[in-house]
Amino acid sequence: MYTEKVMDHFQHPRNVGEIENASGVGTVGNAKCGDIMRIYLDIDENQIIRDVKFKTFGCGAAVATSSMATELVKGKNIQEAMQVTNKAVMEALDGLPPVKVHCSLLAEEAIHAALWDYAEKNGIKIEGLEKPKSDIHEGEEEEEEEY
Amino acid sequence: MEKLIYLDNAATTKTSPEVVNAMLPYFTEHFGNPSSVYGFAAANKEVITKQREIIAGVLGAKANEIYFTAGGTESDNWALTATAEAYESKGKHIITSKIEHHAILHTCEYLEKRGYEVTYLDVDENGLVDPKAVEAAIRPDTILISIMFANNEIGTIEPIAEIGRIAHEHGVLFHTDAVQAFAHVPINVDECNIDMLSASGHKLNGPKGIGFLYIRKGVKIRSFIHGGAQERKRRAGTENVPGIVGLGKAVELAAASMKERMDYETELRDYLISRIEKEIPYCRLNGDRVKRLPNNVNFSFQFIEGESLLIMLDMKGICASSGSACTSGSLDPSHVLLAIGLPHEIAHGSLRMTLDEETTKDDLDYVVDNLKEIVAQLRSMSPLYEDFVKKQEKNKTEA
Numbered sequence: 001m002y003t004e005k006v007m008d009h010f011q012h013p014r015n016v017g018e019i020e021n022a023s024g025v026g027t028v029g030n031a032k033c034g035d036i037m038r039i040y041l042d043i044d045e046n047q048i049i050r051d052v053k054f055k056t057f058g059c060g061a062a063v064a065t066s067s068m069a070t071e072l073v074k075g076k077n078i079q080e081a082m083q084v085t086n087k088a089v090m091e092a093l094d095g096l097p098p099v100k101v102h103c104s105l106l107a108e109e110a111i112h113a114a115l116w117d118y119a120e121k122n123g124i125k126i127e128g129l130e131k132p133k134s135d136i137h138e139g140e141e142e143e144e145e146e147y
Numbered sequence: 148m149e150k151l152i153y154l155d156n157a158a159t160t161k162t163s164p165e166v167v168n169a170m171l172p173y174f175t176e177h178f179g180n181p182s183s184v185y186g187f188a189a190a191n192k193e194v195i196t197k198q199r200e201i202i203a204g205v206l207g208a209k210a211n212e213i214y215f216t217a218g219g220t221e222s223d224n225w226a227l228t229a230t231a232e233a234y235e236s237k238g239k240h241i242i243t244s245k246i247e248h249h250a251i252l253h254t255c256e257y258l259e260k261r262g263y264e265v266t267y268l269d270v271d272e273n274g275l276v277d278p279k280a281v282e283a284a285i286r287p288d289t290i291l292i293s294i295m296f297a298n299n300e301i302g303t304i305e306p307i308a309e310i311g312r313i314a315h316e317h318g319v320l321f322h323t324d325a326v327q328a329f330a331h332v333p334i335n336v337d338e339c340n341i342d343m344l345s346a347s348g349h350k351l352n353g354p355k356g357i358g359f360l361y362i363r364k365g366v367k368i369r370s371f372i373h374g375g376a377q378e379r380k381r382r383a384g385t386e387n388v389p390g391i392v393g394l395g396k397a398v399e400l401a402a403a404s405m406k407e408r409m410d411y412e413t414e415l416r417d418y419l420i421s422r423i424e425k426e427i428p429y430c431r432l433n434g435d436r437v438k439r440l441p442n443n444v445n446f447s448f449q450f451i452e453g454e455s456l457l458i459m460l461d462m463k464g465i466c467a468s469s470g471s472a473c474t475s476g477s478l479d480p481s482h483v484l485l486a487i488g489l490p491h492e493i494a495h496g497s498l499r500m501t502l503d504e505e506t507t508k509d510d511l512d513y514v515v516d517n518l519k520e521i522v523a524q525l526r527s528m529s530p531l532y533e534d535f536v537k538k539q540e541k542n543k544t545e546a
Contacts, residue, residue, distance in 0.1 A: 016528045
């Protein structure tokens with residue numbers, strides 16, 4: 001079902017983790033659909049993404065697209081990071097099954113959400129960046145459940 | 148991959164070698180059409196009757212009440228649509244549950260589009276249908292009650308005898324989808340007042356593509372597949388002789404070993420459940436603990452998603468299944484897990500393991516050892532788990 005690249009990124013995800021005092025954090029998706037992605041960006045004074053980390057709750061494709069997206073933006077400046085579209089993530093993974101295309105969209109949104117957070121914190125405007133639409137907090141009440 | 152631990156026997160089972168051997172001559176040697184006149188072919192009629200007798204014997208039914216079909220789905224479709232048509236003049240109301248297999252639920256939806264009304268009964272947190280709720284749902288125009296014998300995902304065994312008694316008292320036909328239960332647990336159609344029962348060959352070490360519908364004598368039911376006079380004119384088409392022989396053999400073997408298998412699987416099942424509950428935090432056993440198929444284990448693991456879990460288990464040679472949306476191609480997780488009240492994200496993180504008589508305790512130890520690590524690994528990369536841990540730390544400092 002998945003390409004070798006997807007399986008590789010699922011089995012050996014790159015850049016998993018958190019960044020303390022990150023320059024920007026973005027969380028997208030919701031638990032209802034079964035996918036949540038969180039991206040942490042560490043951006044230096046020249047607006048270069050020095051480090052990036054992610055955490056994902058989701059299927060194999062969700063993990064692989066998050067991992068690939070972090071690889072694609074690492075070391076780039078924020079304008080270049082804006083060019084990392086879902087299509088670019090998919091191509092880099094040699095494609096995704098049709099039902100999993102939404103995972104790549106989520107990866108793009110997660111990067112954008114983290115950039116948005118960075119822009120807000122620093123009072124700057126990033127060309128072409130819009131306020132993220134989906135948000136983890138939609139599902140927050142349900143997360144209280146525990147077993 | 149060398150190691151293969153198959154824990155997906157509710158999806159399908161291995162066709163047992165004895166079954167295959169019984170079938171083989173009916174491909175190359177006794178290939179004749181049972182409807183033909185000449186002896187070598189006509190003998191196959193007798194062979195089919197013999198299989199019918201074996202199956203009927205296990206159910207406490209009569210041989211001429213067993214109708215061969217292409218499997219459980221066809222049997223379910225037939226039972227519902229043909230009964231609906233035949234009893235239309237009495238009424239157009241059907242009662243079923245929210246946790247039925249899609250072979251029932253989607254057929255009900257089809258009937259709804261054609262003017263029938265369907266009541267989908269709720270189940271409790273363990274997946275049990277309340278017989279009182281069945282009784283309360285019966286109306287003068289109710290023509291059929293269809294409740295599964297045991298649930299395919301969570302293994303809960305429904306109070307079929309009680310529901311059957313209620314159906315009988317109210318003069319309503321009672322169908323049960325016994326695909327997961329037949330030849331796994333004892334079923335007697337008279338004791339349970341079952342009028343129709345669906346079963347499938349490949350869930351009991353028989354071949355795929357063959358099943359049957361038990362139809363109690365006297366039940367008016369239209370034919371579903373039109374054509375020749377096979378199956379007492381109720382199910383046309385040249386009989387799948389090798390399949391029928393294979394099904395008969397599988398039922399014979401399963402019935403003979405049922406008691407020991409139940410004991411063996413129940414012990415293993417409870418061992419697996421107890422190890423998981425002891426060793427993996429934030430998990431929940433889905434389905435009734437006692438009224439449960441001997442071979443079914445179903446857990447939800449909080450903060451992780453089912454498909455990821457399945458792929459990682461697969462890499463360790465473990466075959467299982469999940470109620471996660473991602474395994475079905477839709478965005479919604481299993482309707483069964485939602486019906487028992489699980490929140491979406493917990494339903495997404497479910498794992499079903501279904502054992503068979505070849506499963507060993509060593510297998511299960513290997514599974515739990517790996518499962519523990521995989522769950523921990525997936526949690527370490529889950530934002531839901533991160534939030535949970537942070538919240539706990541915060542609560543601790545505040546306290």
